[in-house]
Amino acid sequence: xxxxxxxxxxxxxxxxxxxxxxxxxxxxxxxxxxxxxxxxxxxxxxxxxxxxxxxxxxxxxxxxxxxxxxxxxxxxxxxxxxxxxxxxxxxxxxxxxxxxxxxxxxxxxxxxxxxxxxxxxxxxxxxxxxxxx
Amino acid sequence: xxxxxxxxxxxxxxxxxxxxxxxxxxxxxxxxxxxxxxxxxxxxxxxxxxxxxxxxxxxxxxxxxxxxxxxxxxxxxxxxxxxxxxxxxxxxxxxxxxxxxxxxxxxxxxxxxxxxxxxxxxxxxxxxxxxxxxxxxxxxxxxxxxx
Numbered sequence: 001x002x003x004x005x006x007x008x009x010x011x012x013x014x015x016x017x018x019x020x021x022x023x024x025x026x027x028x029x030x031x032x033x034x035x036x037x038x039x040x041x042x043x044x045x046x047x048x049x050x051x052x053x054x055x056x057x058x059x060x061x062x063x064x065x066x067x068x069x070x071x072x073x074x075x076x077x078x079x080x081x082x083x084x085x086x087x088x089x090x091x092x093x094x095x096x097x098x099x100x101x102x103x104x105x106x107x108x109x110x111x112x113x114x115x116x117x118x119x120x121x122x123x124x125x126x127x128x129x130x131x132x133x
Numbered sequence: 134x135x136x137x138x139x140x141x142x143x144x145x146x147x148x149x150x151x152x153x154x155x156x157x158x159x160x161x162x163x164x165x166x167x168x169x170x171x172x173x174x175x176x177x178x179x180x181x182x183x184x185x186x187x188x189x190x191x192x193x194x195x196x197x198x199x200x201x202x203x204x205x206x207x208x209x210x211x212x213x214x215x216x217x218x219x220x221x222x223x224x225x226x227x228x229x230x231x232x233x234x235x236x237x238x239x240x241x242x243x244x245x246x247x248x249x250x251x252x253x254x255x256x257x258x259x260x261x262x263x264x265x266x267x268x269x270x271x272x273x274x275x276x277x278x279x280x
Contacts (some may be wrong), residue, residue, distance in 0.1 A: 030230040037223045045231050047191035047258035077182035080243070084176040084191060111193035111258015 025087030029065070029113075040099065040117040046089045047111035054113055056106045063093045065113060174236040175211070175260075185265040186242055193258035194231075202253055202262060207245050209264065212237040245270040 029044040046054065048069035055066045071086025073079060098119050105116040175190040190211060192200070200213035217233040220226075246264040253262045 030232075032218065032229050032231050033227040034218065034220065034224055035227055036221070040227070041218075043194070043218065043231065045193040045258075047193040050257050074180045074182070074187050077180035077185075077187060079178065080181040080186075081177075081179040083173075084178060110195065110255070111191070 025085055026090050027087050028091050029067070029089045031091070038119055040095075040119070042093075042113075042115040042117065044089075044091065044113040044115070045111065046108075046113050048086065049089065049108060049111060049113070051108045054106070054108050056104070056113075056115065058095070058101055058104065061095055061097070063095045063117075064090070065093075065115070066090045067113070173238055174232075175238060177211075177238065177240055179240070179242075181243055183266075184271075185263055186244070186246070188240065188242075188262045188264065190238070190260045191258060192255070192260050195255075195258075195260075197255040200253075200255070200260065202251070204246055204248050204251055204264065207242045208239055209242055209246075209262065210237065210239045211260070211262075 029046045031045075032043045034041045034043075044065055046065075046067040046069075048071065049067035053068045053070075055064075057064045057066075067089040069086055069088055095117065099117045100120040103118045105118075107114045175192050177188055177190045179189075180187045188209060192213070192215075195213060195215050199215075200211065203210045203212075212235070214235045215233050242264060245267040247267050250265045251262065253260065255261075
């Protein structure tokens with residue numbers, strides 16, 4: 001039993017916990033990933049962000065989505081009740097070589113980031129006809 | 134999450150009672166029971182001022198036309214729905230973490246509101262509702278006269 005445990009894979013974590021310059025909470029946005037015949041489409045819930053506060057970066061095979069939220073209070077009013085906290089968003093994905101780095105499209109609408117990761121032409125599924133002899 | 138008496142942070146809060154409440158809350162959090170009970174959706178924040186209360190809720194990707202608000206007395210109800218992305222032929226989910234469907238949320242406000250003057254706006258996935266305090270409900274200042 002112990003032997004078997006040793007070979008268990010471990011979930012990936014960041015090697016070193018990164019320190020941020022902004023003293024704010026960071027949340028992992030929830031995502032949906034849909035595969036279509038020619039692309040991968042990612043939707044991430046990032047309420048409070050817009051096109052100017054979301055950053056999408058690709059470095060080698062690491063895709064990072066980050067969003068900053070400026071959660072300010074309201075003048076003349078004090079917070080009386082809180083169920084959710086306001087913070088930034090960050091999430092990192094590993095993408096395969098088949099994603100075309102130059103044709104990534106990002107749209108933010110109503111606090112949802114939509115990323116279209118198109119597959120490079122050579123990676124698009126090729127249908128091979130099978131013949132009989 | 135909390136009982137109906139939300140507005141316990143008044144100036145006359147009994148510290149002992151507040152401590153006991155916190156302890157109960159902590160026990161509940163660490164008992165792990167909460168995971169079985171779904172939290173109320175959407176979570177809301179509220180700011181209270183002299184003349185109004187502002188309620189905000191994070192509702193990303195919701196069509197504002199699908200959100201309904203109603204105010205009865207001092208109770209605000211937010212309801213609506215979020216539609217899943219329509220999949221076409223040949224498309225499939227790799228991950229589905231975002232939730233969809235109907236939501237309804239009621240919240241007790243600290244005072245009665247002027248129903249006709251309630252304003253709501255939806256921006257960047259955040260719903261913001263401004264509820265002005267009803268004229269009749271506003272505290273009246275009574276001057277003390279000496280004879």
